[in-house]
Amino acid sequence: MEDPMLEVLDEEMRYYEEKLNDLAARLKDLTGAEFEFGFCRFNPNSDDVEEKVEEIKRCKAEIKRLLAKLSEYEKT
Numbered sequence: 001m002e003d004p005m006l007e008v009l010d011e012e013m014r015y016y017e018e019k020l021n022d023l024a025a026r027l028k029d030l031t032g033a034e035f036e037f038g039f040c041r042f043n044p045n046s047d048d049v050e051e052k053v054e055e056i057k058r059c060k061a062e063i064k065r066l067l068a069k070l071s072e073y074e075k076t
Contacts, residue, residue: 003049005049006049006052009049009052009053009056010052012056013052013055013056013059016056016059016060016063019063020059020063023035023063023066023067023070026070027070030070030073030074
């Protein structure tokens with residue numbers, strides 16, 4: 001059986017991947033261009049909890065930064 005902590009981290013990673021897809025769709029609506037955000041592509045074969053936590057932190061920070069920039073753009 002898989003480590004329960006890894007299951008929680010995998011679920012959180014899927015959440016951020018969905019957020020990135022939503023962000024890409026919003027950007028496409030605004031600009032007409034396709035966006036692919038590869039910085040949050042997680043290794044599904046990793047079983048290192050610390051590695052997954054670091055990936056989530058990195059992805060979360062980048063999504064926050066992109067959403068702030070998008071909000072600035074939408075205001076103009």
